[in-house]
Each structure stands twice: as C-alpha cells, then as structure tokens.
Amino acid sequence: MTEALRPIPHPIPEARRADLVALLNERLAATADLQMQVKQAHWNVTGIHFQTLHELFDAVADAVHPYVDEIAERVTALGGVAKGTVRMAAAASSLPEYPLDAVGGEAHLTAVRDRLATYAADNLRAIDAADDLDDDATQDLFTEIQREIDKLQYFVASHLL
Ligand SMILES: [Fe+2]
Numbered sequence: 001m002t003e004a005l006r007p008i009p010h011p012i013p014e015a016r017r018a019d020l021v022a023l024l025n026e027r028l029a030a031t032a033d034l035q036m037q038v039k040q041a042h043w044n045v046t047g048i049h050f051q052t053l054h055e056l057f058d059a060v061a062d063a064v065h066p067y068v069d070e071i072a073e074r075v076t077a078l079g080g081v082a083k084g085t086v087r088m089a090a091a092a093s094s095l096p097e098y099p100l101d102a103v104g105g106e107a108h109l110t111a112v113r114d115r116l117a118t119y120a121a122d123n124l125r126a127i128d129a130a131d132d133l134d135d136d137a138t139q140d141l142f143t144e145i146q147r148e149i150d151k152l153q154y155f156v157a158s159h160l161l
Pocket residue numbers: 042058
C-alpha cells in the first residue's frame with residue numbers, strides 16, 4: 001500500500017504523508033468518477049423536465065469538477081503521485097457504476113441522489129481519517145467538499161420529495 005514519496009521538505013513525516021496520499025488517491029478516484037457519472041445523467045436524461053434536469057446535472061458536475069484538481073494537487077503537494085486517469089479512477093472508485101437502464105427524470109435523479117449519498121458517507125469517513133493522520137489542510141479540503149456535496153444533494157434530492 002505504502003509508496004515512496006518524492007523527497008520534498010514537508011513538516012508532516014513521510015510515513016504519515018504516505019497514508020494521506022493513499023487516502024487522497026481514494027477520494028480522487030471517487031470524485032473523478034462522481035463528476036463523470038453526473039455528466040452521464042446530464043447527457044441521457046429525458047422527459048417533460050428535460051431542460052431543467054439537463055441543466056441541473058451539468059451544474060452539479062461543474063461544481064464537483066474543481067475538487068478533482070484540488071485533491072490531485074494535494075496528493076502532489078504531499079510528495080505523492082496522483083492517480084487520476086479514467087482507468088485509475090474506475091479501478092479505485094467506491095461508487096457503484098451508473099445504471100445504463102435509467103430512463104426519465106426520476107430514474108436519473110434517483111441514481112445521482114444515491115451516488116451523492118455514497119460519496120458523502122465515504123467523504124465523511126475521509127474527514128475523520130485525515131483528522132486521525134493530523135493533517136488539518138487535507139481535513140479542511142475534505143470538509144469544504146462535504147459542505148458542497150451536502151448542498152448539491154439538497155438540490156438533487158429536493159426533486160424527489
Ligand atoms: Fe453539456
């Protein structure tokens with residue numbers, strides 16, 4: 001599991017940074033996967049509310065996208081190698097695959113809602129893990145992401161209430 005880091009000066013000891021890099025790469029995979037899964041909803045949603053949902057899913061994907069970059073650059077700032085290709089993300093993501101048989105607005109809203117819920121639960125555990133590894137900066141990044149995901153979930157799940 002533990003990989004060698006680049007020899008950079010950093011106040012966090014290397015062994016702890018290696019654990020943080022592994023944690024961050026898990027979140028990188030899930031975040032990249034989430035962004036593209038919401039794009040999948042954006043592209044494939046149909047029905048009487050098409051325009052509203054098409055735009056909603058694009059806004060959600062756009063809100064997630066910057067965190068792919070932020071997480072990857074936290075990996076490299078800690079001396080690690082970011083694992084962010086589509087294939088790397090697919091291999092390591094904690095999210096279930098998007099349902100190809102989703103048809104209509106409710107099915108796509110439900111699929112996106114459920115993936116946001118899984119992502120949020122995993123991210124909440126990552127906040128605790130970053131705290132255990134005593135890295136306030138990584139914990140702060142995950143906490144910022146949690147706030148954003150909670151808001152996006154509110155936007156999506158409200159359509160189903
Ligand atoms: Fe588009």
